[in-house]
């Protein structure tokens with residue numbers, strides 16, 4: 357059974373893309389067949405692994421099912437990890453998906469079904485979402501089996517948690533009954549500041565078991581790695597950032613993935 | 614002549630809201646009559662100054678001109694600084710503004726004109742934008758005299774700079790000929806890391822005089838201040854964050870605002 361994990365939070369810059377790249381890479385090196393789909397017009401998950409945005413067809417054209425054969429075959433990066441790259445024209449999804457003939461919220465779901473009928477099944481599929489609760493994120497909610505919410509250990513990100521949790525409830529009632537909260541991941545923890553500790557304890561108080569035990573520290577290696585088109589374990593294996601995402605991978609595998 | 618400054622960047626978490634709050638507060642204490650309009654459904658600029666989102670009418674209802682008197686009178690915070698708070702229903706602007714009878718891109722422009730006909734003129738109006746290039750950001754581009762682009766000193770934010778610069782060019786040709794680039798502001802500089810220095814030199818090499826001389830350092834006081842509903846100069850006047858935004862305010866006043 358493939359786990360399709362939407363990684364979403366409308367608050368910007370909380371570590372969605374960094375989590376997708378590094379978690380997916382670690383699962384691939386643990387012999388799990390893994391796919392990343394870059395649903396963000398910024399295409400950070402694509403460029404962070406060294407890929408250019410898609411052309412001929414672009415990911416948006418595939419989602420709109422405009423080309424004859426609307427299947428994008430993924431690129432392979434490190435063994436076991438494949439990527440369907442994004443495209444800047446995804447900005448147009450908000451307006452164009454609802455103008456199509458089919459259910460606009462199921463475009464990603466339909467694409468994944470077409471793909472899965474042609475390739476070996478994946479163990480994990482990660483959907484990297486843009487920082488909004490628009491059409492692309494709602495598509496991810498509809499296609500996913502699970503939702504993962506990265507949250508920076510900061511005040512504005514803490515405030516934003518209530519609205520993504522409300523959107524999850526709406527998604528579970530209206531779009532996808534089976535959508536499960538995979539977990540809330542606290543990112544960019546800076547143990548030297550009270551703010552990080554206060555925000556972490558606030559989140560754990562409210563959301564308890566829904567929060568991963570592993571937290572990700574602020575670590576410059578995590579922000580350097582994408583400029584070398586590498587996941588952090590291949591860029592600097594001994595860094596705190598690499599260790600934390602390794603811990604998180606173990607926690608996920610222990611939970612029975 | 615009122616300066617209407619859109620603060621925008623589709624890359625999330627680069628310091629848009631932090632810049633709007635702190636720059637606007639400094640200009641207000643320098644005897645400039647200043648207004649903040651919170652166009653982000655997350656309402657961070659509103660809550661960062663201690664305000665709840667608008668209700669009866671919400672900012673979206675005002676932009677849709679649904680209520681009898683579609684004018685929101687701003688709240689005053691510190692002397693000289695007023696805020697038109699956002700509302701979570703702004704998420705609906707993407708779909709609802711184009712369904713109205715009037716030009717959907719001029720909704721913010723019309724609102725500001727209605728407001729300015731009823732109150733004393735402002736010296737500065739700041740439009741805080743959500744992390745996307747959707748309907749609300751395009752409205753800000755249309756209503757503004759100037760665009761300010763905060764950029765984190767990080768790889769993904771550097772990559773995103775090209776696409777916001779392209780959007781500026783499109784806006785100048787199609788929506789608002791007079792839209793001027795006020796400047797690119799480098800934020801969250803961490804002088805201890807090579808990454809920050811490399812990104813800064815890259816940005817200055819490409820964009821030269823368009824980049825403010827002042828850079829904003831990473832400083833925890835900036836992320837603590839909003840939880841106390843205060844601009845950083847009132848929260849911790851002697852912090853590096855407060856000093857940097859003070860420097861920026863002086864640079865702006867020196868440039869002849």
Ligand SMILES: Nc1ncnc2c1ncn2[C@@H]1O[C@H](COP(=O)(O)OP(=O)(O)OP(=O)(O)O)[C@@H](O)[C@H]1O
Pocket residue numbers: 367368369370371372373374375396400485486487543544545572573574575576578579580582597623624625626744767768769770
């Ligand atoms: N734990 C960390 N320590 C240090 N830097 C980090 C960490 N996680 C992410 N970063 C950096 O912070 C920035 C924001 O992270 P990222 O782009 O992954 O967030 P995002 O939520 O995907 O952003 P967006 O909302 O724009 O999609 C990036 O420059 C990234 O390299």
Ligand SMILES: Nc1ncnc2c1ncn2[C@@H]1O[C@H](COP(=O)(O)OP(=O)(O)OP(=O)(O)O)[C@@H](O)[C@H]1O
Pocket residue numbers: 366367368369487510511512513624625626627628629630631632653657742743744800801802829830831832833835836837839854
């Ligand atoms: N110079 C700085 N030093 C330390 N923290 C900062 C700095 N500037 C902003 N922050 C913090 O970083 C986070 C992101 O900043 P902010 O919310 O202002 O960015 P934004 O671009 O408005 O985000 P969004 O894209 O979600 O609207 C916030 O938690 C903020 O408090």
Ligand SMILES: [Mg+2]
Pocket residue numbers: 372373374396400485486
């Ligand atoms: Mg991202």
Ligand SMILES: [Mg+2]
Pocket residue numbers: 629630631653657741742743
């Ligand atoms: Mg903001």
